[in-house]
Amino acid sequence: xxxxxxxxxxxxxxxxxxxxxxxxxxxxxxxxxxxxxxxxxxxxxxxxxxxxxxxxxxxxxxxxxxxxxxxxxxxxxxxxxxxxxxxxxxxxxxxxxxxxxxxxxxxxxxxxxxxxxxxxxxxxxxxxxxxxxxxxxxxxxxxxxxxxxxxxxxxxxxxxxxxxxxxxxxxxxxxxxxxxxxxxxxxxxxxxxxxxxxxxxxxxxxxxxxxxxxxxxxxxxxxxxxxxxxxxxxxxxxxxxxxxxxxxxxxxxxxxxxxxxxxxxxxxxxxxxxxxxxxxxxxxxxxxxxxxxxxxxxxxxxxxxxxxxxxxxxxxxxxxxxxxxxxxxxxxxxxxxxxxxxxxxxxxxxxxxxxxxxxxxxxxxxxxxxxxxxxxxxxxxxxxxxxxxxxxxxxxxxxxxxxxxxxxxxxxxxxxxxxxxxxxxxxxxxxxxxxxxxxxxxxxxxxxxxxxxxxxxxxxxxxxxxxxxxxxxxxxxxxxxxxxxxxxxxxxxxxxxxxxxxxxxxxxxxxxxxxxxxxxxxxxxxxxxxxxxxxxxxxxxxxxxxxxxxxxxxxxxxxxxxxxxxxxxxxxxxxxxxxxxxxxxxxxxxxxxxxxxxxxxxxxxxxxxxxxxxxxxxxxxxxxxxxxxxxxxxxxxxxxxxxxxxxxxxxxxxxxxxxxxxxxxxxxxxxxxxxxxxxxxxxxxxxxxxxxxxxxxxxxxxxxxxxxxxxxxxxxxxxxxxxxxxxxxxxxxxxxxxxxxxxxxxxxxxxxxxxxxxxxxxxxxxxxxxxxxxxxxxxxxxxxxxxxxxxxxxxxxxxxxxxxxxxxxxxxx
Numbered sequence: 001x002x003x004x005x006x007x008x009x010x011x012x013x014x015x016x017x018x019x020x021x022x023x024x025x026x027x028x029x030x031x032x033x034x035x036x037x038x039x040x041x042x043x044x045x046x047x048x049x050x051x052x053x054x055x056x057x058x059x060x061x062x063x064x065x066x067x068x069x070x071x072x073x074x075x076x077x078x079x080x081x082x083x084x085x086x087x088x089x090x091x092x093x094x095x096x097x098x099x100x101x102x103x104x105x106x107x108x109x110x111x112x113x114x115x116x117x118x119x120x121x122x123x124x125x126x127x128x129x130x131x132x133x134x135x136x137x138x139x140x141x142x143x144x145x146x147x148x149x150x151x152x153x154x155x156x157x158x159x160x161x162x163x164x165x166x167x168x169x170x171x172x173x174x175x176x177x178x179x180x181x182x183x184x185x186x187x188x189x190x191x192x193x194x195x196x197x198x199x200x201x202x203x204x205x206x207x208x209x210x211x212x213x214x215x216x217x218x219x220x221x222x223x224x225x226x227x228x229x230x231x232x233x234x235x236x237x238x239x240x241x242x243x244x245x246x247x248x249x250x251x252x253x254x255x256x257x258x259x260x261x262x263x264x265x266x267x268x269x270x271x272x273x274x275x276x277x278x279x280x281x282x283x284x285x286x287x288x289x290x291x292x293x294x295x296x297x298x299x300x301x302x303x304x305x306x307x308x309x310x311x312x313x314x315x316x317x318x319x320x321x322x323x324x325x326x327x328x329x330x331x332x333x334x335x336x337x338x339x340x341x342x343x344x345x346x347x348x349x350x351x352x353x354x355x356x357x358x359x360x361x362x363x364x365x366x367x368x369x370x371x372x373x374x375x376x377x378x379x380x381x382x383x384x385x386x387x388x389x390x391x392x393x394x395x396x397x398x399x400x401x402x403x404x405x406x407x408x409x410x411x412x413x414x415x416x417x418x419x420x421x422x423x424x425x426x427x428x429x430x431x432x433x434x435x436x437x438x439x440x441x442x443x444x445x446x447x448x449x450x451x452x453x454x455x456x457x458x459x460x461x462x463x464x465x466x467x468x469x470x471x472x473x474x475x476x477x478x479x480x481x482x483x484x485x486x487x488x489x490x491x492x493x494x495x496x497x498x499x500x501x502x503x504x505x506x507x508x509x510x511x512x513x514x515x516x517x518x519x520x521x522x523x524x525x526x527x528x529x530x531x532x533x534x535x536x537x538x539x540x541x542x543x544x545x546x547x548x549x550x551x552x553x554x555x556x557x558x559x560x561x562x563x564x565x566x567x568x569x570x571x572x573x574x575x576x577x578x579x580x581x582x583x584x585x586x587x588x589x590x591x592x593x594x595x596x597x598x599x600x601x602x603x604x605x606x607x608x609x610x611x612x613x614x615x616x617x618x619x620x621x622x623x624x625x626x627x628x629x630x631x632x633x634x635x636x637x638x639x640x641x642x643x644x645x646x647x648x649x650x651x652x653x654x655x656x657x658x659x660x661x662x663x664x665x666x667x668x669x670x671x672x673x674x675x676x677x678x679x680x681x682x683x684x685x686x687x688x689x690x691x692x693x694x695x696x697x698x699x700x701x702x703x704x705x706x707x708x709x710x711x712x713x714x715x716x717x718x719x720x721x722x723x724x725x726x727x728x729x730x731x732x733x734x735x736x737x738x739x740x741x742x743x744x745x746x747x748x749x750x751x752x753x754x755x756x757x758x759x760x761x762x763x764x765x766x767x768x769x770x771x772x773x774x775x776x777x778x779x780x781x782x783x784x785x786x787x788x789x790x791x792x793x794x795x796x797x798x799x800x801x802x803x804x805x806x807x808x809x810x811x812x813x
Contacts, residue, residue, distance in 0.1 A: 699803075
């Protein structure tokens with residue numbers, strides 16, 4: 001078994017697996033590997049195998065129903081979880097997600113994402129943890145242990161080098177062997193060794209000429225051979241391209257089913273002599289082992305018979321969110337807020353929270369606490385004002401506030417065959433997830449219909465997200481009747497693409513109007529996937545931007561403290577595309593500058609999943625990074641602003657300007673993207689280029705002060721004593737960095753080798769005991785194709801960030 005000696009229970013499960021395998025004929029085996037539908041593998045009653053269900057994560061368990069009428073707990077983004085620097089908190093998050101998975105009948109969570117923040121332009125970085133492979137591996141291992149302790153499998157993804165979204169289906173990432181081992185493979189290796197995941201997902205992209213679903217060397221020789229991984233390998237959805245290439249490249253399951261490169265095509269390859277049944281058996285064995293572990297194979301005792309004690313999901317979401325908040329600036333101790341003072345809150349994201357990133361990480365919680373809600377509840381009545389100030393979206397979004405909608409399904413004769421609630425304007429039915437009584441074969445049209453009650457008077461814009469024929473009507477008038485064309489290059493464009501405006505209607509606040517959007521569904525024979533995906537979109541009347549900013553400025557001038565919430569949008573950070581710059585969208589920078597000029601006590605809350613440029617950062621009193629804070633983000637923000645809790649986060653990724661960022665290329669040329677920077681990404685690259693970021697890796701302030709007193713290294717154990725020299729209890733993240741004392745151009749100046757979270761009351765001391773891993777003193781020898789221990793003298797430094805190192809000692813290895 002991966003990373004451990006087999007137990008008697010492991011051996012018993014293996015015996016059941018072998019017995020079940022021996023009862024299957026070739027067609028059943030290959031059908032199992034092809035998948036049943038969008039999210040599940042087929043049941044095989046002849047061997048007692050139940051239907052095995054997978055679901056997207058990583059911040060919540062969507063289940064097979066990707067819809068707001070089946071709510072899920074929404075945790076903060078993975079960047080937020082990594083900002084806690086707390087693997088134990090990650091483990092607790094995993095336990096909650098296992099609980100959610102069991103509630104929704106899910107056996108395998110398609111998470112965590114442990115790709116690296118190679119460039120700040122990566123559009124999906126909010127879904128990954130960090131630029132540092134060690135921090136990523138530690139947080140990812142905690143997450144995997146937590147999920148699997150609840151008897152639910154994980155699939156660590158995306159193996160490997162899926163570090164950007166541009167041309168992700170076709171790009172060939174050219175990565176040197178040393179960078180591949182020391183950076184991109186390192187988190188996967190750590191998680192396999194420390195957490196024994198039951199699954200892995202191979203990526204869309206190609207690495208060094210071989211697509212990852214066929215990468216025999218990286219999957220069979222490295223992952224399974226060197227590391228001892230014994231789980232199942234599932235493709236990213238639609239990634240598998242070749243029957244024989246995938247089989248021999250170590251791919252066990254090609255998803256989504258049933259029309260994949262496996263199934264009938266694989267059976268034919270065996271019967272034609274191009275593949276052997278023994279090769280098929282290896283893949284089936286891995287799948288049956290997974291089924292045994294999660295409890296859907298008769299006769300096999302699941303790894304976890306009884307789930308852990310129930311977790312309070314909203315409470316944990318709130319705790320993670322406040323522990324993840326990173327206070328990067330706090331001049332004159334402006335935070336926490338003074339009791340009894342007045343606060344002027346502004347920013348569109350303060351009212352309409354950006355609580356998660358776009359794409360397959362999206363889930364639908366039953367409620368979301370925005371910053372306005374959280375501060376209204378926490379502050380004395382009458383002490384808080386709110387002004388929009390600036391709206392960053394500038395485009396349509398899925399219809400939510402003010403809409404009351406339902407979905408009506410009809411067949412080709414116009415007869416109603418099913419209905420479903422639709423708490424938002426988004427329809428996302430995937431696989432067999434359809435309303436009761438509806439099948440893909442009988443479904444012809446879906447009508448989203450209901451009422452919209454505007455909260456503002458003026459011209460409202462309505463639009464459509466999705467592909468195919470649509471008819472849009474508002475207030476009894478048809479606004480669009482035609483077809484929206486698909487982007488042939490991306491099968492998920494209907495999910496991740498931008499809405500198209502289709503009509504402007506003058507409406508009066510408080511007066512409801514009828515709305516209807518009818519979509520003619522593409523027949524399943526013409527679709528690569530069995531999905532029904534489209535949305536009704538809406539945008540409120542535009543207001544004069546100068547007027548909005550002036551309102552926020554007037555409120556800020558009249559208050560003791562101004563709090564501005566700025567944010568990205570789902571057209572800036574999402575699966576499916578990369579970023580083109582690091583600027584905040586719209587006129588949010590103008591809003592911050594204007595408010596700061598009116599009130600020197602201005603606090604800016606940055607609601608983004610990954611770095612953005614903050615050109616005004618030295619002109620405001622405080623800057624607080626909230627990431628995508630999940631469903632309880634508003635209450636967590638109020639906890640920290642009022643001082644009920646400390647901001648506990650530290651940066652898992654360097655924040656700086658795009659002009660200064662050392663690694664920025666994410667766009668391939670002629671299909672190739674060379675990783676020419678080698679092992680120098682993140683803080684390693686910033687230090688190599690001698691560039692100063694806005695805020696360094698590991699940085700974060702609290703509401704108390706810490707004195708670093710002693711650092712001792714005995715063997716591989718470092719002990720750091722710190723003292724809380726402030727006036728209130730606090731938590732400190734003690735970070736250890738290793739640096740060769742002799743300059744070496746081929747190696748980074750220093751790298752993270754360990755960390756620990758400690759807490760202490762005022763005047764109290766605490767000890768952080770950190771084990772220095774052997775890999776901290778090794779490098780990948782490309783000539784020998786092996787790890788090599790680099791002997792010599794090393795500085796071990798303890799501190800608060802990569803650039804704030806308080807104590808140093810030297811050791812020889």
